[in-house]
Amino acid sequence: MAPLDVPVAPRNSDLDAALAEARERYVAARPKSAAAHARARAVLPGGNTRSVLFYTPFPTAMAKGEGCWLEDIDGHRYLDLIGEFTAGLFGHSNPRIQAVLQATIANGLNLTAVGENEAKLGEILCARFPSLERVRFTNSGTEANLMALAAARAHTGKSKILGFYGGYHGGAMTFAGGGSPVNAPYPVILAQYNDIEGTVAMIRENAADLAAVILEPMMGGGGCIPATRDFLATMRAEATAAGAVLIFDEVMTSRHTAGGLQRLHGVTPDLTTLGKYMAGGMSFGAFGGKAEVMSVFDAYREGSMPHSGTFNNNVLSMAAGTVAMGELFRDEEADALRARGEALRAALNQVCARHGVAMQFTGIGSMMQPHFRTGPIIRPYASTPAEDALRELFFLDLMAAGIYTARRGMVALTLPVGDAEAARYVAAVEEFCEARKPLLAGA
Incomplete structure (x- = not known):
């Protein structure tokens, strides 16, 4: 049974409690990543040498990748939707x-x-x-x-x-x-x-x-x-x-x-x-x-x-x-990738609109980012504490569903990502909007 098919128990309507629950679930599922992070902290400031990959409770350590899929050192498999922050365009094993x-x-x-x-x-x-x-x-x-x-x-x-x-x-x-x-x-x-x-x-x-x-x-x-x-x-x-x-x-x-x-x-x-x-x-x-x-x-x-x-x-x-x-990566491949990303972002925004939540995706083509607010977004802004908490909750829920994005939510599609993988992400966002709707109404 796929992670998105597993029945979910009713979740806390309080944002702080929901986030605490998601963190606990994250920690419990990754004992080897926790140990790897503790070991790294003995020799690296913060246990990290690339700031964008640092997040709490601790970062997940990956062991291998193939195509658009990753496996962590605890044996969990993820759909890779961040693609090394756009550098992994060709996937892990072209x-x-x-x-x-x-x-x-x-x-x-x-x-x-x-x-x-x-x-x-x-x-x-x-x-x-x-x-x-x-x-x-x-x-x-x-x-x-x-x-x-x-x-x-x-x-x-x-x-x-x-x-x-x-x-x-x-x-x-x-x-x-x-x-x-x-x-x-x-x-x-x-x-x-x-x-x-x-x-x-x-x-x-x-x-x-x-x-x-x-x-x-x-x-x-x-x-x-x-x-x-x-x-x-x-x-x-x-x-x-x-x-x-x-x-x-x-x-x-x-x-x-x-x-x-x-x-x-x-x-x-x-x-x-x-x-x-x-x-x-x-x-x-x-x-x-x-x-x-x-x-x-x-x-x-x-x-x-x-x-x-x-x-x-x-x-x-x-x-x-x-x-x-x-x-x-010539004209044909670049144009197809942009079109695939445009279709995905449109589908994600349709999900958010249908649920009536304060969530939207901005971007062009294969790069997109969720924002937990309504209205036009034309420049960077200072996030509220509630928006920061929702961003973390979204990341943790996606990890539990076997989807890996940037901690801030950014997605950068790779060439191996196809229609089935895009549909998996849309389904995960649908489930997030449904399950977390009480928390998303007033972000």
């Missing part, structure tokens, strides 16, 4: 990616040299993304954004960066709550996402010293909130007028078409940052754009800027990337 990795390993690692695959991958990316005339590789999206900002500051000779409240551009550039002590020490000013009038005023006020405007065409960590096309087009026009470099962080959103959201909206930035899935699950980042901006790294030029990184062109990422982007 045979063509595994084959190219095995062949590459057979030819040796750490060759301390350039190779043919980096040029091949560069050609593939430049052909796909409207903004890319030149591109360089990094090890992550975080590095890609830092280097893109360095390029913008060097090219313009100006220093300020304009970002957006709730934006996330990697571990050293997060603007949730306005910022973070670990952020790179750039002089950053923050505007409200999708606020055309307010952002235009800030750009014009700071134009003399504004090097770059950086944004995600859809916020990922900020709640899967899409930018309007008018907002993106206005940012394009205003950045040009101010002599600033417009940077689209498409580390996550590049999956929505073969050429990213810039291609879907027809708005071309000066620089684009990429990462996540593009090396088939290997570590990867990239930044690129106009040749005149990227020329600050051209070593043939006097006074060019260095851009080092031992693993920037590592043979595994380069080889896997040529297969992933050159053979496996």
Whole structure:
């Protein structure tokens, strides 16, 4: 009997009590994960080395994955709907990616040299993304954004960066709550996402010293909130007028078409940052754009800027990337994935509307996020304690049903997720809305 077919006992109508019950059930089912976490805490601060994977009571430790399925160290099986926060696009065991990795390993690692695959991958990316005339590789999206900002500051000779409240551009550039002590020490000013009038005023006020405007065409960590096309087009026009470099962080959103959201909206930035899935699950980042901006790294030029990184062109990422982007994820696959995600999000919102609960899903295509409130959501917001509790309760209920998402609820579909898996998620949301309806009415 599937977890969703198991009859459920009446649940507590009190949110705190319901959450306590769900936590107890979670702990009781995962003794090995609890022990693994206790052991990790002896050597890792908080028992963790990647903050997004930390949650209480303790994180579930996974043992293996195949296709779109995971198994934890306690033997539970889960439908994987987070897909390594968009990096696991191809699933856990794509045979063509595994084959190219095995062949590459057979030819040796750490060759301390350039190779043919980096040029091949560069050609593939430049052909796909409207903004890319030149591109360089990094090890992550975080590095890609830092280097893109360095390029913008060097090219313009100006220093300020304009970002957006709730934006996330990697571990050293997060603007949730306005910022973070670990952020790179750039002089950053923050505007409200999708606020055309307010952002235009800030750009014009700071134009003399504004090097770059950086944004995600859809916020990922900020709640899967899409930018309007008018907002993106206005940012394009205003950045040009101010002599600033417009940077689209498409580390996550590049999956929505073969050429990213810039291609879907027809708005071309000066620089684009990429990462996540593009090396088939290997570590990867990239930044690129106009040749005149990227020329600050051209070593043939006097006074060019260095851009080092031992693993920037590592043979595994380069080889896997040529297969992933050159053979496996082209226009047809990207369009089909976006359509599948659009249909899933529509079905989820129909469930929420039918139950009349304060819950909705935002996003584009294969990326979506639940929000426990009604009304339009056009920018990040401060959650209430009740919303935070419902978000945790939803996560724990999904885990009990054998579905793995981000702790905050974010979903990033992978290519192996099909109609049956999507229906399983819709059924889980249906059950959550039915069972928790008394708690969802006034979130």
